[in-house]
Amino acid sequence: MKEVINHFYELTKIPHCSFETEKMRDFLVEYAKSCGCEVSVDSVGNIHAYKGEPKVCLQSHYDMVCMGVAPHIEVIEQDGYLKAKDSSLGADNGMGCAMMMEAMREFENVECLFTNDEEVGLVGANGLEHNLKSKRLLNLDHEHDTEVTIGCAGGVDIFVRDCDEGIEREGEVYEVEVYGFKGGHSGVDILSNPTSSIKTLASFIKRYNGEIISFKGGERINSIPKYAKARVIFPQTPKDEAHIKITHLGRGKERVSSQSSKFLWAINSFSHGLRSYNTTLNIAQTSINLAIAKLEGGKVEIDLFARSNDEGELRAIEFESMEFFSSFASVLSDNFYLPWEPKKSEFSEEVLEVMRAYNPNANYYAIHAGLECGIIGAKVQGLECCSIGPNIYNPHSTDERCEIGSVERISKVVFDIVRKYQ
Structure with missing residues (x-):
């Protein structure tokens, strides 16, 4: 044709x-x-x-x-x-x-x-x-x-929002970039458990006790996050790791986020990916994609997309995710469909x-x-x-x-x- x-x-x-x-x-x-x-x-x-x-x-x-x-x-x-x-x-x-x-x-x-x-x-x-x-x-x-x-x-979008006042800090400033992951469709490809750039970057920053100046990860709410980048003050020089590029920007005074610790806790603690599998249909049954995470300009933004082939499980994962993030920020859901x-x-x-x-x-x-x-x-x-x-x-x-x-x-x-x- x-x-x-x-x-x-x-x-x-x-x-x-x-x-x-x-x-x-x-x-x-x-x-x-x-x-x-x-x-x-x-x-x-x-x-x-x-x-x-x-x-x-x-x-x-x-x-x-x-x-x-x-x-x-x-x-x-x-x-x-x-x-x-x-x-x-x-x-x-x-x-x-x-x-x-x-x-x-x-x-x-x-x-x-x-x-x-x-x-x-x-x-x-x-x-x-x-x-x-x-x-x-x-x-x-x-x-x-x-x-x-x-x-x-069915699916539902979940949006996490908060304001960030900022705290002045002096220290060694680094740019950290995550690269080389495959990303993909948040429903079709979620079963293969592709690595999340957002969780990889948040884990790296936490392990080296970094304080976030700015953080930006993910591309679209229905795409598994492929790229992520942050500017961070580290108390010690971080070590090179696979898929992570570190650039030392020198010593300086910066406004780090007052929400840096809570932001990292939320991302690192949240279970992104497959939640249940349907053995009858041989497909993923319920999943959630932590799709976008931003912390910059005084604002916190986290966007998630939950899916399920079962109505009860879809409503449950919507409720549980909103409960989880409500301890950290304002949360709302939208675009629910059965x-x-x-x-x-x-x-x-x-x-x-x-x-x-x-x-x-x-x-x-x-x-x-x-x-x-x-x-x-x-x-x-x-x-x-x-x-x-x-x-x-x-x-x-x-x-x-x-x-x-x-x-x-x-x-x-x-x-x-x-x-x-x-």
Whole structure:
């Protein structure tokens, strides 16, 4: 499906970081109109495009997690994969959008829903105002081409905030930088327990009795923190360690944080990562990502993202985390959404049958990540939903890559399904 890859290349040239999607929105609206579609945009930026009498709605989000030098994306094709030079690729979910572009061009009866700002709290899905024409929704945001997803985790954001007056200190000042970790998607990759740059830096500072002048770690609330950097006064010279760069800035007077000790205690004590495992589904069940930690300019900021495929465990980890940090600062939670309980349907059976024509080993799956079709399905009575997608590895990171052959296989599945309902 060369056309799909060509569409994707075109999309990578248009800036579409979360919260900065206007140019992509305008491009997709004009493209859909050029394909003969009726097009409307709701108040949160979701694009609804359709023509003819569609029976299946294709759905993808059009924002991306911008890491590295993104939104400048230089695509590299290597060893059967697409990746980007020094940035995230945006195949999550740009490849789904590219498939939808080709579907609008090829078919007379088609419906497409491009949702906005999925990566920052499923904003588009939660605020959806459009009325869908179809009773079947095929989400294209999954990342393994042998799976038909029929369930996903719920999630909640947790924000820790406090003020910091500062205390004047004189001493040896150092810059400490943590580097070389993989990061990754806070749901899909959390099971492999990737090292947290934030916890690594906080541990290092505490072990050498440092006092923080400034601290900044993490990139996005739904990304496992890859980088962290701090300016610190140490009473003794710290020793070099793997993945830690130390630069002596000389002796001087600085305002260290009055919250330095509590900040380090909170980060070092908090259990980041996997909390429970679902042996029935063979996926992570409950986890929490300590995603962002900042202490600078008189402010303390810690952002966390909890996920669970079980409603009770999700509410429990929200409560426990808020209780933990409330001993240290002000805490609030936001963007709570329930898990999508795994359930087969007539439509999911049809999708699985088509998938098995291209891969006999295809099967049902539930994912430890948020999918918009769970939210949309709860909003639209009688809507049958499932999710598929090409193989994408290390999304939300500069190591993101997408398998070209997998794009071809999933594109065929998508077009076979739409063609069935022409």
